[in-house]
Amino acid sequence: MRRVALIVARNPKGKILLQHRDGNTTHKPNKWAFFGGHIEEGEEPSVAAAREFMEELGVLIENPIHTLTIMYADMEGLTEKHFFTTDLDESAESLRAKQTEGDGLGWFSREELRGLDMSQEDFYLANKILQSWATDRQ
Secondary structure, eight states: OEEEEEEEEEOTTSOEEEEEOOTTOSSSTTSEEOEEEEOOTTOOHHHHHHHHHHHHHOOOOSSOEEEEEEEEEETTEEEEEEEEEEEOOOOHHHHHHHOOSSSEEEEEOHHHHTTSOBOHHHHHHHHHHHHHHHHHHO
């Protein structure tokens, strides 16, 4: 089974941070996606999420909040995905300077997601998370 931990970062404007994956990756090449990656054997999902965020962006996340776990089967087999959220107040320009994976990143509102080339799964989940944040603010 493939086990993955992802970080969904939110800025003070309520936007979500996504990375643009480059064409050299085998998983979702040239798509907008969440930051994160594989969970190592024996590693806790929250630790993996924080480690991946540090590796990909050089940003330390101390207490990511578990938001959602999903399991599904596809052409690659069975996958377990753990989503963690965190607040992050840093500009896209500052984060791009530290980015080590992918070929871009950005902060996006729910409306801006519609114009991005994302997998259906990531688009749906990003919308749901942004919708829940908007509901929480009301």
